[in-house]
Amino acid sequence: MNQVPLFDHDFRAMGGPCRLRFACADDALAARVIAAAETEIRRLEQKYSRYLPDSLVSTINRAAGADAVPIDDETAGLLGFADTLWQQSDGLFDLTAGILRRAWDFKSGRLPAQAAIDCLLPLIGWQRVQWDASSIRLPAAGMEIDFGGCVKEYACDSVAAVLARHGIERGLVDLAGDMAVAGAGSAAQPWPVGIRHPRQSGAAIATFSLAAGSLASSGDYERFMVVDGRRYGHILNPLTGWPVQGLAAVSIAAPQCLVAGGSATIAMLKPEGEALAWLAELGLPWFAVDSAMECHGEFGER
Amino acid sequence: MAAEKRPALLALTSSALLLPAYQGVRADAAPEFIELGMRYSKYEEDNTQGSKTFGGSSQRYDIDAAQFHLLAPVADNWAVAVDVQWEDMSGASPWFVGASLDGSPKVIMSGASIEDTRTEVSVTTRYYYDRGNAGFNYVRSDEDDYDSNAIALDGSFNSADGMTTYSGAISTSRDDIEPTQGSVPTNTLKNDKDISSAWIGVSRIISKNAIVRFGLAYTYREGFLTDPYKKNDKRPDERNEWAVSAGYRQYFLWPDGALQADYRYFDDDWGVASHTLNLAWHQNLWRDTQLIPFMRYYSQGEADFFANIADTDKRYYADDYRLSSFGAVTVGLRVRQQIGNWAISAVGERYETDESWGVYSGAESPALVNYWRYSFGLDYVFR
Numbered sequence: 001m002n003q004v005p006l007f008d009h010d011f012r013a014m015g016g017p018c019r020l021r022f023a024c025a026d027d028a029l030a031a032r033v034i035a036a037a038e039t040e041i042r043r044l045e046q047k048y049s050r051y052l053p054d055s056l057v058s059t060i061n062r063a064a065g066a067d068a069v070p071i072d073d074e075t076a077g078l079l080g081f082a083d084t085l086w087q088q089s090d091g092l093f094d095l096t097a098g099i100l101r102r103a104w105d106f107k108s109g110r111l112p113a114q115a116a117i118d119c120l121l122p123l124i125g126w127q128r129v130q131w132d133a134s135s136i137r138l139p140a141a142g143m144e145i146d147f148g149g150c151v152k153e154y155a156c157d158s159v160a161a162v163l164a165r166h167g168i169e170r171g172l173v174d175l176a177g178d179m180a181v182a183g184a185g186s187a188a189q190p191w192p193v194g195i196r197h198p199r200q201s202g203a204a205i206a207t208f209s210l211a212a213g214s215l216a217s218s219g220d221y222e223r224f225m226v227v228d229g230r231r232y233g234h235i236l237n238p239l240t241g242w243p244v245q246g247l248a249a250v251s252i253a254a255p256q257c258l259v260a261g262g263s264a265t266i267a268m269l270k271p272e273g274e275a276l277a278w279l280a281e282l283g284l285p286w287f288a289v290d291s292a293m294e295c296h297g298e299f300g301e302r
Numbered sequence: 303m304a305a306e307k308r309p310a311l312l313a314l315t316s317s318a319l320l321l322p323a324y325q326g327v328r329a330d331a332a333p334e335f336i337e338l339g340m341r342y343s344k345y346e347e348d349n350t351q352g353s354k355t356f357g358g359s360s361q362r363y364d365i366d367a368a369q370f371h372l373l374a375p376v377a378d379n380w381a382v383a384v385d386v387q388w389e390d391m392s393g394a395s396p397w398f399v400g401a402s403l404d405g406s407p408k409v410i411m412s413g414a415s416i417e418d419t420r421t422e423v424s425v426t427t428r429y430y431y432d433r434g435n436a437g438f439n440y441v442r443s444d445e446d447d448y449d450s451n452a453i454a455l456d457g458s459f460n461s462a463d464g465m466t467t468y469s470g471a472i473s474t475s476r477d478d479i480e481p482t483q484g485s486v487p488t489n490t491l492k493n494d495k496d497i498s499s500a501w502i503g504v505s506r507i508i509s510k511n512a513i514v515r516f517g518l519a520y521t522y523r524e525g526f527l528t529d530p531y532k533k534n535d536k537r538p539d540e541r542n543e544w545a546v547s548a549g550y551r552q553y554f555l556w557p558d559g560a561l562q563a564d565y566r567y568f569d570d571d572w573g574v575a576s577h578t579l580n581l582a583w584h585q586n587l588w589r590d591t592q593l594i595p596f597m598r599y600y601s602q603g604e605a606d607f608f609a610n611i612a613d614t615d616k617r618y619y620a621d622d623y624r625l626s627s628f629g630a631v632t633v634g635l636r637v638r639q640q641i642g643n644w645a646i647s648a649v650g651e652r653y654e655t656d657e658s659w660g661v662y663s664g665a666e667s668p669a670l671v672n673y674w675r676y677s678f679g680l681d682y683v684f685r
Contacts, residue, residue: 029685073432077321084317088310133462158323165334167643167685258318259311266310283311 004170009034013041014049014152016176022163023170023185033166037159037173044158047075048151050098050144057147065141068130076133078150085149085262086126092269093262094126096138097238098146104243106223106234117241124238153216153261156180160214160257172210180214180257187211196221198248198289205249206287206295214257218264219249231291235268244268247275248293253285260284332430333381339371341679347393347671354668356400356408362671363393371681379430389420396669397486398533399610399621407610407621409669412486412531420445434459434467441475447530450477452497471501481530488530495525503547511553519545534612534621543570559585573606574625577661590640596651598632603662610665623671627664630655634675645681650674 004023007030011018020037024030049055060069071079085093099120103112123143130137138145156178163171163182170185172193179193190211194204198221208215220233232243250267254260263282267275272290279286279297287297318324347362370386394411402408421444428437436457443450452475459468475497481488499522505515523541549564564580582596605625607618634651653673657666 074322077317080320081314081317084313088313154321154323161323167683254315256315256318256324258321259314262314262318263311278310281310 007034011038013038014045014155014175015051016152018176019172019174020159020163021172021174021191022168022182024168029166033163033168036162036166040159040162041155041175044151044155048078048147050146050148057145060136060138061144064138064143068135068137070135071131073133075136076131078147078154079131079136081258081262082147082150083126085266089266089269091126091239092237092244093149093266094124094238095145095147095149096124096126096129096143097236098148099123099142099144100236100238100241103241104234104236106225106232109225109227111227111232121241124241149265150258150262152176153178153214153257156214156216156257156261178214178216178257178261179210181210181212184212195251195287196249199293205289206251208251208253208287210253213253213255214260215251215253216257216261216264217249217251218261218268220246220268221249237269244271245291246270246272247288248291249289250275250279251287251297252279252282332377332379332428333373333375335375336684337371337373337681338684339369339679339681341367341369341371341677343367343369343675343677345673345675347673350396350409350411350669350671354408356402356410361393361411363391363395366390369679381428381430383424383426383428385422385424385426387420387422387424389422391418391420392416395531396623397531399612399668401611407665407668409667416482416485418446418482420448433462439473447480447482448477449480450475452476466504466506469501469503469505472499474498477525479526479530486531486533489528489532489535490526490530493526493530495523495527497524498522505549511555513551515547515549517545517547517549519543519547521545529620529622532620532622534614534619536614536618537607537620538572538618541570541572543568545569557585559583572625574603575662576600576602592636592638594636594638596632596634596636598630600630600632601628601660601662603627603660604664608664610667621667621669623667623669626657626667626670627660627662628655628657628667628670629659629661631659643683643685645683647677647679647681649677651676 004025006021006023009020018041020034022033024033046052047056050057050061052058056075063069082095103116103120123140128139130139152175156173156175157180159173160180160182163173169183170189171182172191173180173182177196181191190209193208193210193215195206195208195217196219197203197205198219220235223234225232235244235246236242237244246268250264252260252264254263263284267279267288270278276288276296279288285298289295345365347364349361367387367389373381373383375381394416396409397412399407399409422441424439424441426437426439428435434457439454441452452473454471454473456471457469477495477497479490479493481490499520501517501519503515503517505513507513521543525539527539527541528537529535545566545568547564547566551560551562553560562582562584566578568576579599582594585593587593604627605620607616608620608625610621612619612621630653632651632653634649636647636649638645638647655670655672657664
């Protein structure tokens with residue numbers, strides 16, 4: 001049916017494996033698409049990575065307690081989106097909560113001392129951050145923001161837009177499991193995608209056909225530790241500083257990967273029962289696995 | 303996908319969509335690829351009705367035009383556009399209007415067919431910045447009897463929320479007139495005129511699917527403004543023109559189309575005033591086809607010194623139908639088809655005019671013209 005050659009390009013960015021797949025009849029154009037796509041991901045990584053000392057996020061964090069840092073429209077847009085996530089999650093999604101990482105060392109296998117968590121909690125609180133369309137100021141020294149919950153998803157959409165601008169009719173951007181379709185040609189030939197099993201690395205718990213839009217997944221499997229038979233995942237409640245006892249994994253399909261990813265993150269932050277009710281109410285196709293490995297949701301074939 | 307949007311989803315989606323990645327091809331992004339276009343157009347005036355002429359030729363103007371367009375990005379934020387147009391004009395134009403035995407005005411055509419060619423070259427450089435773009439344009443037009451050199455500067459600026467765009471432009475041109483001698487006596491052997499104009503506009507996105515715009519324009523003409531070929535034509539050597547315009551465009555999810563409505567009011571110190579109303583419907587069909595039926599209504603009031611039978615003892619006089627009172631209706635259809643990197647477009651339109659269709663009263667000129675215009679174009683993007 002479609003004889004246009006399929007390009008498949010793997011690379012690493014944003015701390016994970018990235019994969020671009022797209023149909024393109026012209027080798028030279030394909031090379032330009034790959035270069036433009038990688039450039040876009042690197043641009044976002046260099047701007048928003050908290051690991052790079054020259055990034056805008058590092059600059060904002062270094063200026064905590066001191067000066068406001070000027071920001072551009074794109075950053076203001078991401079802050080606005082993060083603010084919406086904070087409101088919609090009743091404060092469970094908090095751009096300033098990443099600092100809890102300092103107390104939680106999942107590799108150690110030891111729970112943190114409550115005193116360590118108590119030291120960090122005063123540095124958390126999105127509602128205290130002073131920001132507008134042109135600048136941001138973190139009010140206390142030691143406060144940090146971390147776009148970890150949004151930037152990869154936003155990059156997915158942005159790279160899909162790069163593919164579309166180059167005239168790609170059928171493409172799939174996959175940034176470590178967050179995916180976005182480029183071009184309307186995927187409607188005729190959807191992309192088969194697997195949803196990771198939260199307890200068996202490398203195995204799919206469900207498969208899904210992605211014809212348009214995007215798919216984002218979130219799970220408790222990225223970092224965790226088991227202490228005294230109890231599982232502690234890396235998804236932390238910013239109000240208590242302790243891991244939430246929620247779903248094991250959530251996948252959501254949406255026109256924008258940013259919306260899918262943000263919604264999945266909110267679902268992961270809520271207690272299991274509340275999360276399933278919130279997903280049912282959301283209005284997007286979703287798939288969730290609870291802590292007993294029961295599957296819920298509207299899509300996915302086992 | 304769920305049919306209705308729930309509150310949480312609506313909040314998330316509407317805040318996400320403010321980000322640049324969802325703005326499609328940003329309005330103020332420099333072009334990324336070279337674009338080439340070619341267009342052929344034919345303009346054909348109907349012959350003047352026999353009952354409205356004094357014998358002689360009743361054949362009027364035909365214009366064949368070929369256009370070439372090149373748009374090329376030259377740096378991240380710079381683009382250059384080159385447009386070249388060749389026109390081949392032939393036919394006769396009204397020379398003057400005289401009274402027939404029954405007193406009704408009849409037109410006398412210029413007789414021998416005029417042949418002329420015009421070449422126009424336009425070069426624009428445009429700079430794109432975060433919140434808008436600015437352009438500089440130079441146009442040179444050459445004809446046997448008319449040369450024009452014009453420069454223009456324009457700029458646009460978007461508000462911080464991206465909802466409002468302010469734009470402005472200024473331009474000036476120097477035109478040299480040297481009428482071809484031979485077929486009719488001319489009103490000058492060599493002369494010139496200067497034209498300066500300024501324009502300001504504002505457009506605002508008023509909802510997800512609707513946009514409004516307003517504009518204000520002023521043009522000042524000075525020099526030899528008389529038509530060199532018309533027997534009974536003597537016009538002031540200055541003209542001040544003002545125009546206000548407003549436009550509205552709304553997209554409808556069903557049936558995936560957009561309505562465009564534009565209105566313009568024009569007034570000048572020669573006593574000419576006009577209303578123009580444009581309506582168009584942009585219908586998207588399947589994925590790559592656009593069908594655009596359009597309609598234009600125009601009504602003009604005559605100049606103070608217009609008369610069918612010109613009184614040449616007066617200081618100024620003209621029997622030119624273009625300065626008379628009339629109403630005109632244009633109906634047309636534009637089709638555009640995208641095929642990969644190619645785009646094919648075609649336009650056909652019919653223009654008809656009548657004194658009684660206008661809202662202004664005045665004497666009907668026997669030289670009013672009806673015409674057909676067709677155009678066919680091919681564009682290619684080097685992706």
